[in-house]
Amino acid sequence: MVEPASLTVFAVEGIGEVTPGTDLALLLAEVLDQSAGDYALADGDVLVVTQKVVSKAEGRVVALDHHDEAAKIALVESESTRILRRRGSLLITQTKHGFICANAGVDLSNVQEGTAVLLPLEPDRSARRLRADLRRHLGVEVAVIVSDTFGRTWRQGVTDIALGCAGILPVLDLRGTTDAMGRELQATEICIIDEICSAADLVMGKATGTPAAVLRGIAPDWFGEGSVAEHVVRRAEDDLFR
Amino acid sequence: MVEPASLTVFAVEGIGEVTPGTDLALLLAEVLDQSAGDYALADGDVLVVTQKVVSKAEGRVVALDHHDEAAKIALVESESTRILRRRGSLLITQTKHGFICANAGVDLSNVQEGTAVLLPLEPDRSARRLRADLRRHLGVEVAVIVSDTFGRTWRQGVTDIALGCAGILPVLDLRGTTDAMGRELQATEICIIDEICSAADLVMGKATGTPAAVLRGIAPDWFGEGSVAEHVVRRAEDDLFR
DSSP: OOOOOOEEEEEEOOOOOOTOOHHHHHHHHTTGOOOOOGGGGTOOEEEEEHHHHHHHHHHEEEEEEOOOHHHHHHHHHHEEEEEOOOOOOOTEEEEETTTTEEEEEEEEESOOOTTTEOOSHHHHHHHHHHHHHHHHHHHHOOOEEEEEEOOOBSSSSEEEEEEEEEEEOEEEOOTTBBBBTTSBSSSEEHHHHHHHHHHHHHTTTTTTTTOOOEEEEOGGGGBOOOHHHHTBBOOOGGSSOO | OOOOOOEEEEEEEOOOOOOOOOHHHHHHHHHHHHHGGSOOOTTTOOOEEEEEHHHHHTTOOEOOOOOOOHHHHHHHTTTTEEEEETTTTTTEOOOTTOOOOGGGGOOOOOOOOTTTEEESSSSSHHHHHHHHHHHHHHHOOOEEEEEEEEOOOBEEEEEEEEEEEESSSSEEEEEEOOOOSSBOOSSOEEOHHHHHHHHHTTTTOTTTTTEEEEEOOOOOOGGGOOOOEEEEOGGGGGOOOO
């Protein structure tokens, strides 16, 4: 498993407003075509797209009065299969996908007044569809990751992680690989798609709402098949903190 | 708060073996000086260095028979203030620093036979010292982050996070900032140093043991004062999962 010696990550500029029914792949293809020069999407790139625009394009938008705390909580509960913790208006829940996050991923920032944006129904499928459509529009073979911003246990601050992916190995499995001294490695399953989302978030403005970034230069053998649902979401029976 | 439009991350090649007493800053300065051309360390760069070489240089190495499970567990317990979970030989503990991780960060990969490497005593201080020494050796103003590889709750695979930092804001605080539609942002404290460590890990080989990377291009206003101990480690009373 050879790591790349260098990587570049850049923001995808010029994506306008996305609303239910927007053809997101076409919109991305238009701003990432040859006219983008060095920033045109190319074979081997990884395109990271935020959940928010994927959800909006897919129509995962519901009416919600942002000032109605009871309605907010009811919406979060309806998107959840389990409540893990509750503190004030913050709920940590398990979503129908198996993600554990704040408020079931229900999103109230950068959304239209009086609405909330929900997580995509199947983020892996969203990524697969975007990947296929970009291949069709631009003739490029890229990986696609749908990202979101999650809090973590034990550490302050949020980071971006992957909700869905297509065309990339979610977790590099180095089990059986030896270290520089010929002994078996310990920490051997690296969640590269979460690391890629974190790298992408550094160029995607929370305030400006830039909803996509491209990471260029990953190792060719990192491309492959896999899904977040199958390879990243930890099964309850393997988890020590539920 | 303006995000950069693009970033580059590259591996620091040519660092040889690090042992107790190695002057790590001098070693890094030698491989990152002007002879490195485009890869020479420059003002505004962020240098990410893995815990393993920092600990080795600082002499945080102890004797340990890797085949002696009882000795391993005793060592992990001696590095911990609290055991959160135990499954077989895996312990999730809280270290004296307040980090919660597997086996108290005791490291058996890429270490000399018959030894184990412990976490630095004060990783923020390690970062501050490296930063000051690099300024002295190379005349550059850079930020330094000491990284390590941690597992997470609820998600498979490990990612790199920050144990210590110097010269950079650990968490971007966007509280009070408004979104593109003029409303207050929700997820507003972004742990950029963890995201930077994740980006760096993508070019640092676990198997080859490349122990450092440079991230170039972060926004000038991300530089500043802060520490992991103070700004990233969540206080027990604020935590929902202990």
